[in-house]
Amino acid sequence: MDSLDSLRHLIANHPLIDNHAHNLLSRDVATDYDSYPLESITSEAHGRALENARFTLPLLRATNQLAELYGSPCAEWSDVLAAHSRWVEQDYEGLIKRSLEGTHALLLDDLLSDDDVESYDWHDSFTASATKRIVRIEAVAASLLVELMSTDRQEGQTVWGLFRQQFLDKLEHAMDDPAVVGFKSVVCYRTGLDVDPHTPDEDLLTASLHRTLDLGTRKSGYRIEEKPLNDWLVQQTLKLITWRKRAGIVKPLQFHTGLGDNDISLLRANPAYLQPLIVQYPDADIVLLHSAYPYTREAGYLASVYPNVYLDLGEVFPMVSRQAQEKILQESLEITPTNRLLWSTDGHFHPETFWLANKQFRQALEKVFIDYVQHGDYTVSQAKAAAADILFNNSNRLYKLQLTAQYNAESTEQSLAVVGQKGAVASDALDAFLQANPKMEYIWMQWVDYTATVRVRMFPLQEFIRIARNQRRIGIAMAALSMLQNDVVIPEGSTTGQFYMQPDFSSLHLNGSMVTPAALSATVMTFWKTEDGQSLEGCPRGTLQNIVEKLHKQHNINILCGFEVEVVFLKSEKERTTCDPATTIHSWSQMTTQTRRMVPILEEITQTLVSMGIKLQQFHAESSAGQFEFVLPPLAPLAAVDTLIATRQVISAVADRHGLRATLHPRPYPDGAGTASHTHISINPPTKEDIFLAGMLDHFRSIVAFTLSQDASYERVRSGIWAGSEWVAWGFQNREAPIRKINPGHWEIKSMDGLANPYFAVAALLAGGYLGLEANAPLTVKECGVDASTLSESQRSELGITTQIPKSLDESLIALENDKALQNLLGPGFVRNYTLVKRAESASLSAMSEAERRLWVVERY
Structure with missing residues (x-):
């Protein structure tokens, strides 16, 4: 029976996917507070302005909470610095493990800094699943310019021509890299979010590139902050994302929005500026990062009216006060569908950034959701489903991670699995597909047997929905494992028993009109399961x-x-x-x-x-x-x-x-x-x-x-x-x-x-x-x-x-x-x-x- 306690338990214990974070520092520099001040765990300020962070409510709250992480009292900020140094010297990996407890997977923008940080795959040992990469397009472009200016060009080659081709090649390579699950743009920091949706002419881009080169050197690097060039990087990324999505490769583009350091133009950080771009590229999935604070409502509006827009709830935890966090969460829920909300820490450099963000987000989520349940806005089951989506399921689906998270409720064990497995998650995946294809009439469930014969069962849509919701199982005679093309079962085969087809919703695709011209239909491939739901040895896809x-x-x-x-x-x-x-x-x-x-x-x-x-x-x-x-x-x-x-x-x-x-x-x-x-x-x-x-x-x-x-x-x-x-x-x-x-x-x-x-x-x-x-x-x-x-x-x-x-x-x-x-x-x-x-x-x-x-x-x- 659903209760508020079961909701509290789920929010406190459900594994999460951190859809946007950065690399941790190596042990050697983790206590270099001059280069990496610990105050940055709650503030975007730099230099002298960061000194004032010790007088902010977010940092004072963090000081009090970190005593739990360190296992020692922290009355003053100096206690935090001492405890951090002690943990780094004695058990840095232990500190990281404690800080990432409950994190199922990390998606890292690993181009924040090439120096002093651990590689993205180094983080794998601290999470249940392998770390994935988010490729920052401006960093790719800047590194290319250093390479180009250090290499002799052949006769007839132009800097712009070489840069253009090599940048597009880099994007293609990232698209084909299974470790990369998305891209990120910091155009917000450079020229603002009012990105022109239309590509400028080559002369303007060439001039923009040369101005960029004039302001940098091979030694110092090149900062891309020319609007035509910055806009072009975003346009090309969205074009490629759109094109490759048609081939089944889905890799979203994340945009930094809202909250940032003093390098940002706060006015042009409003995601509302992105509306023409969103309209221009309706098939490209776009993630608005960092709660778009203080423009959360604008971002929520975009996520509610455009099916390709998602709102990330990160960074404000722990950067703003507790009440502000709860208000931001409430504003994000005003009209934003909960299947379009993602969780991230924006954790970076210090393990504490991950721990504080996750702890404070779970606290805010519990407070807001219980209030909604008590006022009748949510039932407990609705609140639990929304919480699981935000913490895990939405990122799992969007980035095609195909992960399975095990969550044990207090009284009964539940499996909140990936798309293509049980319960509401599979239903959500099918619902999204049907919303995109409202005239769907039939679903084919297919498998390939040992003779390489493709076999199929076809279901009217409503009957298939029952299968997707685990209300019906489709059993296949075990004899099918010993069957020839003419349906003859070999003498050694058994006609006793059956296995069960489980649809894998990651494989769901439309049947072409030439395949089934009579009515709109789709095909889903299947895994084979035993009577008790275990994987069947010899399942082709499972093998x-x-x-x-x-x-x-x-x-x-x-x-x-x-x-x-x-x-x-x-x-x-x-x-x-x-x-x-x-x-x-x-x-x-x-x-x-x-x-x-x-x-x-x-x-x-x-x-x-x-x-x-x-x-x-x-x-x-x-x-x-x-x-x-x-x-x-x-x-x-x-x-x-x-x-x-x-x-x-x-x-x-x-x-x-x-x-x-x-x-x-x-x-x-x-x-x-x-x-x-x-x-x-x-x-x-x-x-x-x-x-x-x-x-x-x-x-x-x-x-x-x-x-x-x-x-x-x-x-x-x-x-x-x-x-x-x-x-x-x-x-x-x-x-x-x-x-x-x-x-x-x-x-x-x-x-x-x-x-x-x-x-x-x-x-x-x-x-x-x-x-x-x-x-x-x-x-x-x-x-x-x-x-x-x-x-x-x-x-x-x-x-x-x-x-x-x-x-x-x-x-x-x-x-x-x-x-x-x-x-x-x-x-x-x-x-x-x-x-x-x-x-x-x-x-x-x-x-x-x-x-x-x-x-x-x-x-x-």
Whole structure:
């Protein structure tokens, strides 16, 4: 039963996400009070003005409260200084742990200072989840100018031209970096928030840049405070955010608003100035930082009338008095939706800034919310839901963190999980999606089985809402884990029991109009759960996510994946006798009379994907007749595979609409080039790339049981067709090696095709890298610059190339059965069942003639 005590307990104990903070000082300088005065924990003042902070109510309140943190009396400010120094000298990490207790994750603007502070990932050991970065765009621009002015330019290059391109490149890189979850602008400090929403001409920007350079030096640096240039930085960031959001990459832009030091123009710090910019970029998520104090009501208004605006409640805790904090919170709740309010500390330098902010915010939140409940504005359950949203859920959703926070209530254990899990949180995610798509009628729940068959259950919207709210479970017969493409269950399979599909709302996307033209529908991918709600061994998405999490938590490695979708378009069933390509006058990257006729279809595919939020990087003709390639953007592994599945479905649906058949068959006709699903994997940081690569190579014969998962797949394991050739090798930009190195920590895996379950395939590749890291495996295979099949045995031996890629599915399955380390990591029960399914599938196909078998695969993949 909900009570005020349960509300107090939740507010005091619920884990929080700090959506805007800065790095802590290293121990060596944490007591350098001249450079980093401790009074700054409650004041934005500097110099002589900061001396007066000791006479302010916020600092006196902090003095009294810090006695609890230090575990010793603090009657005077001198007691605080002494206690801080003592903790730093004796147990600095202990002080940090106490100060960050209850903080689930930190999002750090780590460009406040490059000196004297710890790196962003150093903070990971003090929070439940890894620290993420917020990239300050003005700091990026300033550092670029120092680099540019220290580098000789080539003839014809201009400073503006170089700066423009390199700044945009830096933004793109940050967009692709999984450690970066957002951007920040301090244009408020420089030229104010009246940012022009329209880009000025190049001459004005060039002049603005040169004035900036005239006012700085390479040694002193360059402060960007020219309005045309400052506005341009913001405009370009919002343009990129808008564009990449359509591809499913969501990274908001934070704006410093309101409260600041004497460097700020207080009048131009009013977020109301941002209204034209917000209107110009309606698809870019914008966060107004620091409660916009003293303009909280203006910020709250913007967050209430624009769906892309959020209000952060940070910095005023502990910078203003207790009554002011409560008033600011009340003003933010006057009209602002609680699903648009975020919490942050703006903690920086000293651990006390985090502790005070969190303590005082929880106190204010309890006081205000209990008052609302007692006056009937909120029920207790409504207040608890709003508090959990502000503390954790809203940031979790906005920044796509996909975190799970465990909160134990006093009497019953509750799981306030991430989007895509139980209860109100999942419901909120669905509600937001439906608000953006009010004509939605159906939701498809999809999964990919062990034969790489995409299976689906379709639900009218109201029925699916019951599933999202945990009012109904969707059970799937356990026999589905042992089922072939024709629904035959292998003899070893069980027809007893079931597992349950749990929708993952981070994967929710519109179905393109070409996929379901009758009514507006959407697809959500699923995890598999046991009867008691635990993860089921052998769940494809769960298997992949488990490996990704292990790499991050145990080795601090983040992964990006991308796919090249190769597909062959065949003539319609009426026109073709076997596998007749839609184009025969055809060659790689060429526009012929026949490929030109395919362009409207290719563009229709691209436009459909854009309508679904999927942004292709390019598309072009490939080498084989009727073959084309679509290149997808890099994403986190689970999102990348989800996007791959959706893209293939669109390609197939558009082809069907035009009377064609799109197939992923590895070689739909023997004399054509192979059709693959080349997979790009990047690790960040790339410092252990050789060890990771060694692991993939060591386990490669087992891995291909997942990446080349049918007998037809091995028709591509040949030399001379740019399919990775026949030996386990790697080479820089070598397209006749199964692993092509592109950049540090970035490889293309060529030994993968469209018959594989891509969740398992990527999981196996990453598992190989993980096992290499666990064993600190040496890279014994040297770089190979040619097709290893053209080398003599002794030449291969000199390069450490001693292992052949399996030539059949059976050979790779035997390798997998002998690879106990890979089995144990992926799940031995799953691997055993997978091999049984693949052998039964192989036996069924082997009973057909070659022509029958080829058509059978073409019709299903």
